Amino acid sequence: MNRRSVICYLIIATFLLALVPTAAAEDTQSPTVIYQTTFSTDPRWVTNNPSSDYWDSNLGMYHFGIEPSTGNYAYIPVDYERGPFKLEYDVIFNQVDEGATFRLGFSGQDMEPTKGPMVLTQFTNAKFGQIMWLRLVTNSNKMVEVNSQNSDSLSSGANAYEGPTVKYEINKTYHVTVNYDEENALLSMKVNEKTSGSDVWSYFVNAAEDLHGMDRIFLGSKGDYGMMGIYAKGYIDNVRLTVPVSTVATPTATVQKTTITTRPTPIPTTANPIGTVPTEYAETTQQSPSSVILPIAAFSLVGLCLGFFGLKRRE
Numbered sequence: 001m002n003r004r005s006v007i008c009y010l011i012i013a014t015f016l017l018a019l020v021p022t023a024a025a026e027d028t029q030s031p032t033v034i035y036q037t038t039f040s041t042d043p044r045w046v047t048n049n050p051s052s053d054y055w056d057s058n059l060g061m062y063h064f065g066i067e068p069s070t071g072n073y074a075y076i077p078v079d080y081e082r083g084p085f086k087l088e089y090d091v092i093f094n095q096v097d098e099g100a101t102f103r104l105g106f107s108g109q110d111m112e113p114t115k116g117p118m119v120l121t122q123f124t125n126a127k128f129g130q131i132m133w134l135r136l137v138t139n140s141n142k143m144v145e146v147n148s149q150n151s152d153s154l155s156s157g158a159n160a161y162e163g164p165t166v167k168y169e170i171n172k173t174y175h176v177t178v179n180y181d182e183e184n185a186l187l188s189m190k191v192n193e194k195t196s197g198s199d200v201w202s203y204f205v206n207a208a209e210d211l212h213g214m215d216r217i218f219l220g221s222k223g224d225y226g227m228m229g230i231y232a233k234g235y236i237d238n239v240r241l242t243v244p245v246s247t248v249a250t251p252t253a254t255v256q257k258t259t260i261t262t263r264p265t266p267i268p269t270t271a272n273p274i275g276t277v278p279t280e281y282a283e284t285t286q287q288s289p290s291s292v293i294l295p296i297a298a299f300s301l302v303g304l305c306l307g308f309f310g311l312k313r314r315e
Helices: 003-027 293-314
Strands: 032-037 054-056 061-066 073-077 085-096 101-107 118-126 129-137 143-147 173-181 186-193 199-206 216-220 232-243
Touching: 061 101, 061 216, 085 101, 085 118, 101 232, 118 173, 129 186, 129 199, 143 199, 216 232
Parallel strands: none
Antiparallel strands: 032 232, 054 061, 061 232, 073 216, 085 173, 085 232, 101 118, 101 216, 118 129, 129 143, 173 186, 186 199
């Protein structure tokens, strides 16, 4: 090996070492958090029915009681304009009467299930029992939806879901994830059993146009004109809205990041069992470890060159 080759190898090794900080930085990038709360402190959601929708300080969760034809709502403003996003939350139902519906969505100021822009998750108890729904209403008020009922049981022109019918259960905690993939014009919903992490149901709808202008996360019965005196009751927890790191987003004063605190474990009663209490999000997203290939290659080249020079000196 001549001196010129050794110098070339040293230059290559230096270049590889210079790339290590850049690679490490790329590996540690996390999504941008637009809104997140674990309900360990009062989230100060706006509501017109504080007797049904309220922060439970003992459980560290948010209680909801959704009744048709009352127009009740609870929401938190968020700073989002357009682009891909992921909305996540935990939910546990104490009660979903026949004809009642739980709704949690991401929308404009109307918060009505037929007015866009609207991304809506629903847990209903109606003709097909306790099933799950994903609904999209575009900015031009075009609506598309899908549910966890096998499409063979539905009427003509219904949704395209062809998997087995999947139903949710009372007093079981679910983690719900809604993902908007702007590039591929897809909106998906995934439901997992919180304790085990096992998949329960997932599906998607095509987004015919770009979504924009949603400014609040909400729950409630606006737009539901069903029979009064029936309820969907339970708790939500760990609400989080994120966008990819490349998406520009400016958090406002409404963004709330709460620290994780220890909560008392609720004792279920016959009158109002709440089941398993959801666990909190970690404040940071786990990332894969940085690649070790670059530093190993660089140090190997450096060692080879140093060994060559030592050999030359002994000669």
